[in-house]
Amino acid sequence: MSTAASVSLSHREPALLGQTVVVIGGSAGIGLATARHAHAEGAGVILTGRDPDRLRSAATDVDALSTAVFDANDPARLKRFFQELPERIDHVMVTAGHPSYGRLLDMDWEQARRAMSEHMLLPLEVARNAVGRVRPGGTLLHMGGTGSRRIRPGLGIAPTVTGALSALTASLALELAPIRVNLIAAGFVDTPLSAGLLGEGLDARREELRTTLPIGRVVGPADVAALAIHLMTNTAVTGATYDIDGGQQFVG
Numbered sequence: 001m002s003t004a005a006s007v008s009l010s011h012r013e014p015a016l017l018g019q020t021v022v023v024i025g026g027s028a029g030i031g032l033a034t035a036r037h038a039h040a041e042g043a044g045v046i047l048t049g050r051d052p053d054r055l056r057s058a059a060t061d062v063d064a065l066s067t068a069v070f071d072a073n074d075p076a077r078l079k080r081f082f083q084e085l086p087e088r089i090d091h092v093m094v095t096a097g098h099p100s101y102g103r104l105l106d107m108d109w110e111q112a113r114r115a116m117s118e119h120m121l122l123p124l125e126v127a128r129n130a131v132g133r134v135r136p137g138g139t140l141l142h143m144g145g146t147g148s149r150r151i152r153p154g155l156g157i158a159p160t161v162t163g164a165l166s167a168l169t170a171s172l173a174l175e176l177a178p179i180r181v182n183l184i185a186a187g188f189v190d191t192p193l194s195a196g197l198l199g200e201g202l203d204a205r206r207e208e209l210r211t212t213l214p215i216g217r218v219v220g221p222a223d224v225a226a227l228a229i230h231l232m233t234n235t236a237v238t239g240a241t242y243d244i245d246g247g248q249q250f251v252g
Contacts, residue, residue, distance in 0.1 A: 014042030015233045020065070020089045022046045024072050024126065025096030027054040029191035030143065033221035034093050034228045035062045041229060046089070048072065048081065048096075072096040073117050075125050082129035089133055091232045093141040094126055102156045112157060119144075119161035120168065127172045127181065136178040139232045142169065144185040144241070146249045166241040173239030180238035182231045187245025190218045214247035 021038040027049030049055040144165040173181040
């Protein structure tokens, strides 16, 4: 690389300078990593979460413009949050929710409703409330997964929502245009949520992935955050599902 090119790259303008990024579920893990990356790229950041202490710490970390403590699966509270946002925002990333596993027939009505709400109804409600708030050309980003594409016992409702989320994303991209809507489908990501789900099995899972994944390492929150920022800045992308699992779906 020439000296002139090196100087140019090292002095580039931050990719999100002057923009506002909302992260729903931004107090830890992928959400917080995305907020950090957005802040480093010049964006003002607004965070939401359910744990006030964790949210307060995250807000300090990224010098957040504001925060809101609430459960994103409460549609009335979610609507009020959007109504109270500044006149125009640029991007919304949703990382709230967690996977639900187990036998389908062992799920009661409330468990099934909650799982469907977190993974299907939440993206729809965010899209509904984004109209008139997210600027034309801005982005809605949702999180899905790759691990449940291979249907097997014990995955519960996860394969259903995994398959449906891509179609929902494409449909919303058409209806919300010129706002862009995209889906990030992750495999195992080394986050506090993963640690909570695996417990004492976490280290064994990490080692298994290091030895089997084509990339030779475990995917971390910063990896997903980098993809999220790319999707915010690349204005040619909408209605798409982007896999980020280090090749996990190909090696089982």
